[in-house]
Amino acid sequence: MAGKSHHLLPDFTPTISRATSFVRTPGESTPLLQEDSAERGAGPSTKAHGSNGANSPSTRSTEEPNTTWGWVKLRSRYYLPATVWVPNYSLSQLSGDFLSALTIASILIPQSMSYATSLAKLDAASGLFGAAIPGIVYALLGSCRTLNVGPEAALSLIVGQSVTAIVHDMEGLTHEQEMAIALALGTVITFQVGLISFVLGIVRLGFIDVVLSRALLRGFVTAVAVVIMVEQLIPMFGLTALAHTLNPTAGTIDKIVFLVENAWTHAKPLTSAVAFGALGTLVAMRFLKKLLQSYGWRWVIFVPEVFIVVVGATIMSDAFEWHRLDVDVLGSVAMSRGGGLFELPLGKHNARFFKSTSSTAILIAVAGFLDSIVAAKQSSARFGYTISPNRELVALGAGNLVNSFIPGSLPAYGAITRSKLNADTGARSQMSSLICSAFVLLAIFFLLPALVYLPKCVLAAVVLLVVWSLLTEVPEDVEFYWKMSAWIDFALMLLTFFATVIWNVEVGIGVSVAVSLLLVVRNSSKAHIKILGRLPGTEQWKPVDENPEAEEDVQGVLIIRIRQNLDFANTGYLRERLRRVELYGPSRAHPSEPPRRDEATALVFHMADVEEIDASAAQIFSEILTTYKSRGVLVHFAQTRTGVYKSFEKAGIVKSVGETNFHRDISSAIADIEQLQGGLMAR
Numbered sequence: 001m002a003g004k005s006h007h008l009l010p011d012f013t014p015t016i017s018r019a020t021s022f023v024r025t026p027g028e029s030t031p032l033l034q035e036d037s038a039e040r041g042a043g044p045s046t047k048a049h050g051s052n053g054a055n056s057p058s059t060r061s062t063e064e065p066n067t068t069w070g071w072v073k074l075r076s077r078y079y080l081p082a083t084v085w086v087p088n089y090s091l092s093q094l095s096g097d098f099l100s101a102l103t104i105a106s107i108l109i110p111q112s113m114s115y116a117t118s119l120a121k122l123d124a125a126s127g128l129f130g131a132a133i134p135g136i137v138y139a140l141l142g143s144c145r146t147l148n149v150g151p152e153a154a155l156s157l158i159v160g161q162s163v164t165a166i167v168h169d170m171e172g173l174t175h176e177q178e179m180a181i182a183l184a185l186g187t188v189i190t191f192q193v194g195l196i197s198f199v200l201g202i203v204r205l206g207f208i209d210v211v212l213s214r215a216l217l218r219g220f221v222t223a224v225a226v227v228i229m230v231e232q233l234i235p236m237f238g239l240t241a242l243a244h245t246l247n248p249t250a251g252t253i254d255k256i257v258f259l260v261e262n263a264w265t266h267a268k269p270l271t272s273a274v275a276f277g278a279l280g281t282l283v284a285m286r287f288l289k290k291l292l293q294s295y296g297w298r299w300v301i302f303v304p305e306v307f308i309v310v311v312g313a314t315i316m317s318d319a320f321e322w323h324r325l326d327v328d329v330l331g332s333v334a335m336s337r338g339g340g341l342f343e344l345p346l347g348k349h350n351a352r353f354f355k356s357t358s359s360t361a362i363l364i365a366v367a368g369f370l371d372s373i374v375a376a377k378q379s380s381a382r383f384g385y386t387i388s389p390n391r392e393l394v395a396l397g398a399g400n401l402v403n404s405f406i407p408g409s410l411p412a413y414g415a416i417t418r419s420k421l422n423a424d425t426g427a428r429s430q431m432s433s434l435i436c437s438a439f440v441l442l443a444i445f446f447l448l449p450a451l452v453y454l455p456k457c458v459l460a461a462v463v464l465l466v467v468w469s470l471l472t473e474v475p476e477d478v479e480f481y482w483k484m485s486a487w488i489d490f491a492l493m494l495l496t497f498f499a500t501v502i503w504n505v506e507v508g509i510g511v512s513v514a515v516s517l518l519l520v521v522r523n524s525s526k527a528h529i530k531i532l533g534r535l536p537g538t539e540q541w542k543p544v545d546e547n548p549e550a551e552e553d554v555q556g557v558l559i560i561r562i563r564q565n566l567d568f569a570n571t572g573y574l575r576e577r578l579r580r581v582e583l584y585g586p587s588r589a590h591p592s593e594p595p596r597r598d599e600a601t602a603l604v605f606h607m608a609d610v611e612e613i614d615a616s617a618a619q620i621f622s623e624i625l626t627t628y629k630s631r632g633v634l635v636h637f638a639q640t641r642t643g644v645y646k647s648f649e650k651a652g653i654v655k656s657v658g659e660t661n662f663h664r665d666i667s668s669a670i671a672d673i674e675q676l677q678g679g680l681m682a683r
Contacts (some may be wrong), residue, residue: 081391082140085429096426099302101435103425104418106304108150108436109443111466113451114459115156115410117330118232121163122186122408123179124451125333127151128444130190130410134399135437139430141395143387144376146427148418148436149399151410152371153466154224155364157231158505159189159410162360166353168249183408184350185357191345191404192354192361193411197369198397206389208366209373213519215489216512217370218477219496223508225470226501230255232460232467236275238268240328240456252501271327274317275457278309282465285309301425306462310454318453330454345404363509364411372396372414379423417469492519524567527574531586532559532606532666539667541606545586556601557673558582559666563609568616575624602634602677604669613644618651625656634676636661636669 076083108131116127131150138149163182167173170181200208230252234243239262247254285305292300316322323329346354373389380387396413403409422432481490492515500508530543533550541559542550552559560578564570583595613621628635635657640648645662648654654662663669 078388078391080141081143082430085145085431089429089431093428093431096428097432098435100422100425100427101432101439103302103304104148104422104427104432105436105439105443106307107421108148108418109440109447110306110310110459110462112151112410112440113330113454114462115151115153117456118235118460118463119153119156119228120151120159120186120410121167121182122159122410123183123333124330124448125444126183126186126408126410127156128440128448129406129408130403130412132437132440132444133403133406133409134396134412135433135440137399137402138395139433139437141391141398142376142430142433143391143395144379144414144419145383145385145429146379146419146423146432147372147376147414148422148433149372149396149414150412150418152368152413152415153228153463154221154371154505155368155411155413157224157228158360158364158367159186160231161504161506162189162357164249166356185353186408186410187343187345187404187406188350188353189357189361189364190400190409190411192358193365193368194397194400194402194404196361196365196397197393198401200365200369201390201393201395201397204390206373206391206393209370209389213489213492213516214477215481215486215493216496216516218474219493220367220500220508220512221470222474222493223497223500224505225467226497227252227505229464229467229471230259232464233259233263235328235460236272236279236457236464237263238271238326238328238457239263239266242266251504268326270322270325271455271457274313274322274327274455275461278313278458279461279464281309282306282461283468286465301421306465310451310458310462313458314451314454317455322455323453328456330451330456330459332452333448341407342405343407345409359506363506366513367509368411368413369393369396371416375414375416375419378416379419382423383428417466521569525569525573527570527577528563529574529577529581530561530563531581532561539665541666543586554670554674556598557604557670558600558602559604559606559670561606561609565611566613566617566621568614568620571613571617571620574620575627578624599631600633602636602673603628604636604638604666604673606638606666607641607644608639610644611641613647615647615651618647618653622651622653622656625653629656634661634673636663636673638663638666638669 109128112127112131113124114127116122116130117124120126135149138147142149163185166185167178167181173181200206234240234255237259239259242262243250243255243258246258250258282305285303285308289300289303289305317327317329369392373392376387376392400409400411403412426432477493478490480486481493495515496508496512499511530545531552532541533544533547533552534541535547535550543561544550544552558581560581562574566574580589582600583597584593585597589596625635637657640662645654661669661672663672
């Protein structure tokens with residue numbers, strides 16, 4: 001039919017200036033195709049950045065899966081990254097990987113012990129196994145070369161709060177029974193965390209890292225830092241026994257009140273001196289390291305100040321018998337937990353805690369992945385290669401699943417600070433993770449027995465040092481939000497912070513996720529439309545609010561440019577947006593104000609930016625057009641894409657509007673409207 005000649009094909013030549021148009025030409029679609037292929041494991045070449053070329057385009061083109069073996073080989077590179085980097089590993093990388101692994105292990109070993117005993121309420125071995133086993137699995141399945149996987153402070157705190165709450169509800173337990181239940185809880189939580197992460201990766205939900213905004217994450221991390229700081233000040237003052245007697249399940253606010261009331265009256269002098277002496281030494285050593293680095297002494301980055309302080313405190317505790325002077329020490333830690341080193345994670349003793357720990361596991365899986373993917377993306381951007389969030393979820397999940405076969409295991413995810421230090425000290429491949437895990441395993445069987453006299457307050461000081469590094473990042477973000485006048489972001493950060501501090505970490509994460517989802521829905525439901533006007537003397541059409549010289553030169557005609565794909569969320573709000581711009585124009589106006597413009601007699605929808613429209617949106621759009629038709633308003637379309645036009649045909653919109661009302665450009669639509677208006681005036 002004649003109307004068909006007006007339809008816009010995908011290869012149209014835009015009549016709108018490319019400076020203001022968001023129209024994507026065929027040549028511009030290539031990056032999108034590349035990103036999609038990268039997600040499937042066939043990312044862009046990293047050969048220029050020192051890779052072995054296994055993922056380069058030339059390799060992909062010469063190894064098409066023409067045979068079953070070729071198909072398996074290509075898929076294995078995606079699902080088992082170790083099949084790429086292990087055969088191509090160069091011994092020239094070994095020195096850097098070894099030094100970085102030794103440096104990270106020196107920090108990770110005392111940190112993991114601290115997180116397990118001070119935060120998770122488990123034993124030191126739980127933290128060390130969490131630092132060793134997941135790292136090995138991740139090195140084989142993970143896509144980030146320098147990510148360090150191990151226990152994290154915030155996640156360990158969530159485990160500890162769950163353990164404390166459940167154990168407290170079971171009255172009349174001995175200390176040995178409480179520890180056995182705590183180990184069972186840690187095992188079940190780690191198993192569920194691994195299962196959740198693994199399944200999320202299998203069903204390709206790695207995009208969840210975009211849900212939480214930076215402001216919410218900052219509020220949550222800052223709140224967790226404050227909660228951990230309060231938690232660690234109690235053992236540093238030697239008040240653990242008193243706090244457990246008075247209120248073992250107290251919240252953060254109650255613990256702050258407890259510290260104010262008892263820190264100066266019931267604190268143990270020697271414990272306090274040892275704890276704050278260790279903390280002061282750690283701070284001084286870090287300051288000295290930074291000072292020496294500024295003078296060019298790069299080698300000081302390899303000095304493990306945490307390991308030095310822990311070993312030094314253990315030696316002094318043994319020499320001066322601090323354990324006889326009422327200083328709590330680590331004590332002996334049994335490698336076997338009664339049934340052997342390896343057990344099924346959901347045995348009869350553990351399965352009863354499955355339901356009561358499910359919510360905790362979900363929170364840990366979400367929070368842990370967010371930290372891990374941020375660290376992985378920072379590393380991949382730094383060294384110029386791509387990662388797959390779905391592969392990261394699978395690798396992290398598998399690591400925790402394997403780890404859960406060790407009784408009393410602790411969840412492990414990637415750490416931003418340790419991963420950055422790992423890269424800074426020379427790590428360039430997953431081999432550094434394997435070597436680091438080997439050092440941790442050696443520490444479990446050979447070093448741990450020598451740390452019997454390690455004061456627990458020193459481990460608390462180690463955790464407090466990590467907390468301090470988290471708090472130092474807050475002023476920069478607050479200053480940025482203030483400078484940008486980002487009051488909504490600032491308010492969200494405060495909301496998340498107070499929800500976490502006043503209630504607990506679970507509530508804080510819940511609030512963060514809920515608010516983020518609401519913001520995503522709110523933003524996605526907004527209909528992004530612009531009123532277009534003609535530049536004088538040209539056939540170019542630009543938004544009138546962005547270009548004052550653009551004129552709406554045809555009386556009663558409103559040209560609307562829809563600048564997004566249409567779905568059920570944003571199309572539902574489109575009706576209200578169209579009515580507002582028709583009566584008030586592009587400027588802001590309160591609904592109580594009288595209309596500033598006359599009602600339109602004709603509408604032209606510029607559709608070049610609309611690539612897709614779903615069924616619900618097409619139905620709503622049809623209802624909107626029916627409303628205009630009942631008012632006698634003419635409706636025309638310009639530059640409609642083929643796919644959208646076909647959807648309009650199926651929805652009955654083309655039949656309702658008329659095929660001749662679909663035009664190749666705005667100018668032809670305006671010409672038809674002017675011709676029709678002239679004919680009506682002649683009558």
